[in-house]
Amino acid sequence: MDGEQPYKIQNDYHQRAAGFLRQALEFDEQSHNKEMAILLYKQGIRELEKAVNLNVDPKDNRAVELHAKMRKNLAMARERVHALQDLLHKENAAPAKAQAVPTKARPIPTKAQRPTPPRKVASPPPSALPKFCYRALSPAIASSSSSSSSSSKRVALKPKQAPTHAVSAEKKELPSKSNDDAAAAQNKQPLLKLPNVEKQLISYILDEVIVNKPNVKFTDIDGQERAKRALEEAVILPVLRPEMFTGLRAPVKGILLFGPPGNGKTMLLGEGEKLVRALFAAARELQPSIIFIDEVDSLLSERKESEHDAMRRLKTEFLVQFDGVQTNSDDRILVLSATNRPFELDDAALRRFPCRIYIHLPDSRTRRHLLQHLLSKQEHSLTASDFEWIASETHNYSGSDLTALAKDAAMGPVRELRVDELKQLSVSRIRPVSRQDFVQALRKIRPSVSPSTIEKYITWNRTFGDCSS
Incomplete structure (x- = not known):
């Protein structure tokens, strides 16, 4: 048990650092709030520094591998912070030069150099973070770093600037779901620097990464x-x-x-x-x-x-x-x-x-549930016995076959109407889908998988697949 304790402490630091760096990466990639990204990167760097400063047992392979991995992540995080600070300096130096206002170059802009964000709060609570964050900062982590980063938070979230720039700041800091892709496309700064890997290939891979949480459970x-x-x-x-x-x-x-x-x-x-x-x-x-x-x-x-x-x-x-x-x-x-x-x-x-x-x-019960779900938002006159009958008539139908069947049946009431009637008739006046519509649809929509193909799957599963119950 004592041997596990040093590794557990090391891994705890690593998990906390990973949480900060993951959120920093999301701010870096999904929004243009570089100040918050820098803040989160620095919090992750502090946790990594604590971890790499621990004494590691050279005989513990897990600890040695984790230590090497954290050293690499630490170097990459520091490099990214420097890159973001340089980028912020260049962005803020351009408007300052146009207005002929002398400013002293700094890695992180001063209050007078940054646009006004849409909200004025001393420090953002975890609930205020954008929805695409994996998780909010835990209270323990936030309190441990509040004393060392409170001043930088105030600088990042209380700038003063002309109101005309507030609109552009709002667009950068709070991208809506519809313009997430545009914001990501505008961020040309590479997020990963991997040895012996071309930047174009990394960009291609990252374009396919699904970050947002899906709605399917x-x-x-x-x-x-x-x-x-x-x-x-x-x-x-x-x-x-x-x-x-x-x-x-x-x-x-x-x-x-x-x-x-x-x-x-x-x-x-x-x-x-x-x-x-x-x-x-x-x-x-x-x-x-x-x-x-x-x-x-x-x-x-x-x-x-x-x-x-x-x-x-x-x-x-x-x-x-x-x-x-x-x-x-x-x-x-x-x-x-x-x-x-x-x-x-x-x-x-x-x-x-x-x-x-x-x-x-899908078996008979699953087919019945799927059909009920497909018709849940459609007016119909089907009873429980009707759903049981349709389920019994759709043996060997796949999920996509059942969807096609329900769509064809839903078109039954529409097909009865003439074109001139369709142009004038209210949607509420169209009759509900009935059992007879499914009788007609079953004559048109047939199973897409043959019994012989299903037998091949069953045979292969018996030989190579998971046959547990």
């Missing part, structure tokens, strides 16, 4: 309990309780979702092995992270003699990088892949996905 997905549980064990629980998922309990680094198309398994392919190298390098720097590859069979299919040399090198590079993720137990990177053709995957690739989950077609 596990409760919104009917069925597929085994897949939900696997994702909880590999992603959610290790983040909530990292100390519990170590050693033999370390989460899997590769999950393969396979099954018929149209059941919700679902972007990365591109410029050869250099892009793959950049992808994994960025994932390591931004971890915890998930690399999601749809239609992975197009990338890691079985190797053939007639295969192009460039494609062979791409596969080899991917497998090498994937091995690097799996050998480092401290990395929090998950490679999540989906495919409709698992039987075409290369054996070497399959070995790197120890967790293989069959995303099966």
Whole structure:
């Protein structure tokens, strides 16, 4: 137990620093509030400095690896702070020169040099941070750093400037959901500097990163309990309780979702092995992270003699990088892949996905729930027995097939009307969707997956998949 204590202290500093640096990166990338980004970077730097100054047992491999990683992160954070300070100085020097007002150059602008932000508060509470933050600063961390950073907070949040600049400041500090992409596109400063990786490739990778929290929850997905549980064990629980998922309990680094198309398994392919190298390098720097590859069979299919040399090198590079993720137990990177053709995957690739989950077609209960959900915002006259009947008639229908079926049935009342009636009739006067509409739709919308294909999935799952209940 005593041997674990130094590593726990070191890891606690690392986790606090990671929280500050993650928020700093979001301010740096998503908004143009560079003062707040600098403040958060500095708080993260202080935590990293405390961690790297600890005495590390050279026999403790985890502590040695974490120490080296934190030293690298510390150097990168300091470099980014210097870059932001230089950028702020250049931005504020230009208007000062135009107005012929002599100012003394400083890394962080003085009160008279900065535009007025839209709010005037002494220090922003955690709830005031933008919605795209992963988490607010905890009270313990905020109080520990308040004495050393209170003056810089006041300088950053109480500038004085002409009111005409307040509008532009508001646009920079509080980007709406609609202009997040434009703000990110305007930020040309590279966020990551990785050795032996081209900046253009890093930029390409970061453009595909999903930062905003999705609105879909596990409760919104009917069925597929085994897949939900696997994702909880590999992603959610290790983040909530990292100390519990170590050693033999370390989460899997590769999950393969396979099954018929149209059941919700679902972007990365591109410029050869250099892009793959950049992808994994960025994932390591931004971890915890998930690399999601749809239609992975197009990338890691079985190797053939007639295969192009460039494609062979791409596969080899991917497998090498994937091995690097799996050998480092401290990395929090998950490679999540989906495919409709698992039987075409290369054996070497399959070995790197120890967790293989069959995303099966929805059963009768799931089909009924899905249909009820699809029609929840549509006027209809269907009863519970009608939904049971439709569910019984849609055996072997995928989720996308059921969606197409519901859409076609919803068009039934509209198809009965003439064009001139449609132009004048109120929406409220259109009759509700009925069982007869589904009778007609079932004649048009047929299952997209053949029984023979389903049998192939079942056979492959028995041989290679997760057959636990």
